[in-house]
Amino acid sequence: MAVTLTLPTVLANLAEGNKTLEAEGHTLGDAIDNVSGRYPQLASRLRDEDGTPYPFVTFYLNDQDIRLNGGFDVELHEGDEITIVPAIAGG
Amino acid sequence: MTTSVLAAPPKGQGQGRGRTKLSHDEILRYSRHLILPEVGPQGQQRLKDARVVLIGAGGLGSPAALYLAAAGVGTIGLVDFDVVEESNLQRQVIHGTGTLGQSKLDSASARIRDLNPHVHVERFETRLTSENALEILADFDVVADGTDNFPTRYLVNDACVLLGKPNAYGSIFRFEGQASVFYAKEGPCYRCLFREPPPPGLVPSCAEGGVLGVLPGIVGSIQALEVVKLILGVGETLVGRLVLFDALQLSFRELALRKDPGCPVCGNAPTITELIDYEAFCGIEAAPTYDGAEVSAPDVAREIREGAGVVLLDVREPQEWDICHIEGAMLLPLGTLPATLGALDDRAKIVTYCHKGVRSLKALEILKSAGVSNVRSLRGGIDAWSRAIDPSVPRY
Numbered sequence: 001m002a003v004t005l006t007l008p009t010v011l012a013n014l015a016e017g018n019k020t021l022e023a024e025g026h027t028l029g030d031a032i033d034n035v036s037g038r039y040p041q042l043a044s045r046l047r048d049e050d051g052t053p054y055p056f057v058t059f060y061l062n063d064q065d066i067r068l069n070g071g072f073d074v075e076l077h078e079g080d081e082i083t084i085v086p087a088i089a090g091g
Numbered sequence: 092m093t094t095s096v097l098a099a100p101p102k103g104q105g106q107g108r109g110r111t112k113l114s115h116d117e118i119l120r121y122s123r124h125l126i127l128p129e130v131g132p133q134g135q136q137r138l139k140d141a142r143v144v145l146i147g148a149g150g151l152g153s154p155a156a157l158y159l160a161a162a163g164v165g166t167i168g169l170v171d172f173d174v175v176e177e178s179n180l181q182r183q184v185i186h187g188t189g190t191l192g193q194s195k196l197d198s199a200s201a202r203i204r205d206l207n208p209h210v211h212v213e214r215f216e217t218r219l220t221s222e223n224a225l226e227i228l229a230d231f232d233v234v235a236d237g238t239d240n241f242p243t244r245y246l247v248n249d250a251c252v253l254l255g256k257p258n259a260y261g262s263i264f265r266f267e268g269q270a271s272v273f274y275a276k277e278g279p280c281y282r283c284l285f286r287e288p289p290p291p292g293l294v295p296s297c298a299e300g301g302v303l304g305v306l307p308g309i310v311g312s313i314q315a316l317e318v319v320k321l322i323l324g325v326g327e328t329l330v331g332r333l334v335l336f337d338a339l340q341l342s343f344r345e346l347a348l349r350k351d352p353g354c355p356v357c358g359n360a361p362t363i364t365e366l367i368d369y370e371a372f373c374g375i376e377a378a379p380t381y382d383g384a385e386v387s388a389p390d391v392a393r394e395i396r397e398g399a400g401v402v403l404l405d406v407r408e409p410q411e412w413d414i415c416h417i418e419g420a421m422l423l424p425l426g427t428l429p430a431t432l433g434a435l436d437d438r439a440k441i442v443t444y445c446h447k448g449v450r451s452l453k454a455l456e457i458l459k460s461a462g463v464s465n466v467r468s469l470r471g472g473i474d475a476w477s478r479a480i481d482p483s484v485p486r487y
């Protein structure tokens with residue numbers, strides 16, 4: 001499945017400045033592996049060494065929090081949009 | 092349809108509907124509110140009766156305080172312990188050149204008094220801590236979180252959940268902002284969104300990473316707007332919704348937030364039932380110590396004078412290098428470091444430096460784990476160098 005990932009600026013800098021990335025995969029975890037392969041610096045910011053999500057980076061699949069829909073195992077469909085929301089604390 | 096977070100006004104005793112205690116001055120001042128059917132005299136009275144506390148009088152707190160004061164919120168609490176500095180004025184619009192060096196509370200209180208003398212300011216010139224947070228926040232109807240660090244954000248969240256208060260939340264970084272209303276009585280809390288903070292140093296602060304000056308104006312105004320809606324009980328608040336704002340694209344995205352049944356503070360079986368040690372929770376005490384790994388600016392200057400073969404490694408970003416750098420240094424930004432290590436002679440006496448001495452310690456760790464043994468970090472960064480050694484290097 002071809003899907004789109006939207007990155008915040010803080011992570012786009014680790015993907016050669018790209019705020020949106022095209023990715024391939026049957027599950028969200030596959031899509032993340034796919035972009036991590038292309039942008040190794042991004043990999044460790046999206047998931048930990050065991051491949052599980054961090055508690056301070058939330059993934060949305062078409063506006064729904066994936067933690068409530070199967071986490072990284074959630075199945076993707078053609079054209080899905082994934083939004084990555086990291087915790088920021090500036091004020 | 093929302094209801095006001097304020098308790099319903101007392102009925103009877105001749106206090107007929109529509110009667111308010113607004114003075115003629117106030118009626119004139121708030122006339123554009125009074126003619127809105129959604130506000131009217133009763134809504135304005137609600138604003139006057141409301142007590143709102145702002146955590147932080149900085150980038151977000153500035154516009155929030157100004158708009159809430161202008162709108163006629165009767166009591167505004169301010170919690171801050173900083174002093175107004177020159178580098179604040181690019182975005183902290185409640186302060187001014189004339190208040191440089193004053194406490195932010197003095198500066199903000201004076202500005203609020205000038206803007207609207209009907210507003211009562213309650214001052215808390217302190218860091219918000221686990222010891223004082225419940226006591227300070229308990230007396231207010233709404234909290235607006237505009238702090239600049241993770242420990243205080245989790246502290247504000249947990250205190251609001253424990254006290255049953257709504258938190259008009261805003262957060263900013265570089266060109267992007269987030270806003271929501273965390274109100275555990277009616278929806279999710281901050282921990283439902285981010286259960287734990289990132290480890291220290293992973294997400295740079297605005298002081299390290301920068302922030303566009305107009306951005307907090309937009310996000311802080313959204314916080315003020317949500318506070319006003321919560322008080323008036325009108326419209327749809329951001330409870331259960333997260334707004335992401337991107338200043339460069341000028342785009343707003345809205346994401347649905349759901350209450351996490353496993354949330355440690357507002358879930359079905361909470362494990363956090365009182366305030367905890369938030370510095371420790373955010374890993375700040377767990378940070379390794381760097382005994383002997385740091386070196387002072389005067390010592391580095393002396394070693395350079397004595398020709399000890401010191402290699403100064405600037406691990407900041409190229410745009411920071413363009414602001415200023417130490418003569419003879421070499422630029423290898425922290426983010427490139429594992430890959431660019433090959434450029435270094437492993438027999439060199441390396442001193443890493445950054446802006447204030449935090450990132451250079453991370454660089455030191457990376458170099459050590461790559462087998463570079465003779466490496467130290469400049470304590471206080473180029474800022475300390477400017478103060479102690481070379482005043483021609485501008486501070487930023």
Ligand SMILES: [Zn+2]
Pocket residue numbers: 275279280281282283351354355356357358
């Ligand atoms: Zn929660």
